[in-house]
Amino acid sequence: MRFISTLCAAIALSGAAFAQSDETATAPQVADMVVWGGPIYTADDSQPTAEAVAIRDGHFIFVGARADAQLLVGPDTRVISLDGAALFPGFVDAHAHLAGIGERELTLNLEGTPSLAALKEAIQSWRMTNRPDVLVGRGWIETHWPEGRFPSRWDLDDVVPDIPVILVRADGHALVANSLALSKAGIDGTTTPPYGGDIIKNALGEATGMLIDAAQDLVSGLIPAATPESRAQELTTGAQVYARYGWTGTHNMSVPWTDVKILERLSDEGDVGIRVYNSIEPKDAEQLFTGGMSTSRNGHIVTRAIKLYMDGALGSRGAALLEPYSDADTSGLLLTTKENTMPILRRALANGIQINMHAIGDRGNRLLLDWFEEAFTSVPSIERAVAEPRWRDEHSQIVNRADIPRFARLGVIPSMQPSHAIGDFFFAPARLGEDRLNGAYAWASLIKAGSIIPGGSDAPVERGDPLIEFYAAVARKDLKGFQGPDWHPEEAVTRGQALKMFTLWPAIASFAEDRLGSITVGKEADLTAFNIDLMTADEAAIPKGHAVLTVVDGAVVFEEQ
Numbered sequence: 001m002r003f004i005s006t007l008c009a010a011i012a013l014s015g016a017a018f019a020q021s022d023e024t025a026t027a028p029q030v031a032d033m034v035v036w037g038g039p040i041y042t043a044d045d046s047q048p049t050a051e052a053v054a055i056r057d058g059h060f061i062f063v064g065a066r067a068d069a070q071l072l073v074g075p076d077t078r079v080i081s082l083d084g085a086a087l088f089p090g091f092v093d094a095h096a097h098l099a100g101i102g103e104r105e106l107t108l109n110l111e112g113t114p115s116l117a118a119l120k121e122a123i124q125s126w127r128m129t130n131r132p133d134v135l136v137g138r139g140w141i142e143t144h145w146p147e148g149r150f151p152s153r154w155d156l157d158d159v160v161p162d163i164p165v166i167l168v169r170a171d172g173h174a175l176v177a178n179s180l181a182l183s184k185a186g187i188d189g190t191t192t193p194p195y196g197g198d199i200i201k202n203a204l205g206e207a208t209g210m211l212i213d214a215a216q217d218l219v220s221g222l223i224p225a226a227t228p229e230s231r232a233q234e235l236t237t238g239a240q241v242y243a244r245y246g247w248t249g250t251h252n253m254s255v256p257w258t259d260v261k262i263l264e265r266l267s268d269e270g271d272v273g274i275r276v277y278n279s280i281e282p283k284d285a286e287q288l289f290t291g292g293m294s295t296s297r298n299g300h301i302v303t304r305a306i307k308l309y310m311d312g313a314l315g316s317r318g319a320a321l322l323e324p325y326s327d328a329d330t331s332g333l334l335l336t337t338k339e340n341t342m343p344i345l346r347r348a349l350a351n352g353i354q355i356n357m358h359a360i361g362d363r364g365n366r367l368l369l370d371w372f373e374e375a376f377t378s379v380p381s382i383e384r385a386v387a388e389p390r391w392r393d394e395h396s397q398i399v400n401r402a403d404i405p406r407f408a409r410l411g412v413i414p415s416m417q418p419s420h421a422i423g424d425f426f427f428a429p430a431r432l433g434e435d436r437l438n439g440a441y442a443w444a445s446l447i448k449a450g451s452i453i454p455g456g457s458d459a460p461v462e463r464g465d466p467l468i469e470f471y472a473a474v475a476r477k478d479l480k481g482f483q484g485p486d487w488h489p490e491e492a493v494t495r496g497q498a499l500k501m502f503t504l505w506p507a508i509a510s511f512a513e514d515r516l517g518s519i520t521v522g523k524e525a526d527l528t529a530f531n532i533d534l535m536t537a538d539e540a541a542i543p544k545g546h547a548v549l550t551v552v553d554g555a556v557v558f559e560e561q
Ligand SMILES: [Zn+2]
Pocket: 095, 096, 097, 253, 458
């Protein structure tokens, strides 16, 4: 993709000619930007494709034929030729953690590390070019490693023994620390793990360096504390990474109120270019209940949701199930109680605040629907700030088939992350058995039952690449093209549905469909172009593509050079 300045000048003449024509009573509009030269998909059912789009003052003023768009080109119009790249409405990641994405970038990024040997090499070479007091990395996952085991402190000591090393697993539920980090934190074979955590020990009773869930806090004191400046740097970096991936916005989950204020400032000052819809930590809920929805001056940062947790995750058997796990004597655990949750739900309804609640297991999802239903019944529409609360079930991973129609009936939105499925299906059959997989990652069934599904990545748990998410949604295969016998291919979605998962449906799930989510005249101009046509490309080619252009509110926030 490139900019055609010579062509731009030539076309400017035709625009000028049009402006002087007597045929129009009013002066025709001149566009700030025109994009054409490749397939354009709008996610607007009334006009699904177009040859050209024109933007003025941050809004779409024209969507249609190239010949008509040419009439809107003036001397100062920026004309962008797609050169065959495909254009879409701005892609939005409906579930991610922006500061964590920036943090992954600013520390040692271990995402995609193919083996334990490669992990050791990565920290050794990073250590040679960086001089940190503590080496912090994130993103490794051992599931596919040829070594077939967790890393240990001795592995890390082999390569970096002289400073504390702390490497967080991709899912954030475990870390491995080297011997120096353990001894500085006072951890040895006799240490009792805290409630909700575990210190893994070997046959000799020695701590191996692996700290699970709450036990990770034992070493967190070694990591330099975040400052407002370091936090701002993480958020800015996360937003840059996301613009480069082609995201024009993200729904930012579990956000402390301090981040909301930093993001609003960074956005108004132009340091964060993408849109962010914040879902805040429940400890800060009072800010929304008393202050109401918060918005940056430019309207790009919107905060009106609270993130709650129902249960744990499937990998660590924390997801709450109706029947015990197939491979362990447990049914998972709830992370909250109804007594604690119902008052928050009622206040949220009365104040027009959206609830985004994490639920993974079939019991977790059923309870979520039960509690939401009870709240809806107890607070009649007339006492609500908004009639349609659009509350969301974040993940909705394992759902009992009987509960699938309840989502649409109650207006509860399943917010799902396609890449979770293609990772989890390697262990989900063992955890759940064959029957329960009928309602696992049941995208097609939920859509058929009348639901919309805003699609997300949960980065930095996953990479956060829109093309991996789109591919996972339509192919339901891993990145090598593998699909196991229990993966339920019939739950994959169509390409048209996948497009809405990352454009129109996140807009609806954030109350923004009147101004975002599709390429429609009058809407704010958010665009993403990829170097491949997602609607026609070979399935296997999709995750190999990349973004070439990202436009937010009519301004280019990323372009491939
Ligand atoms: Zn998450």
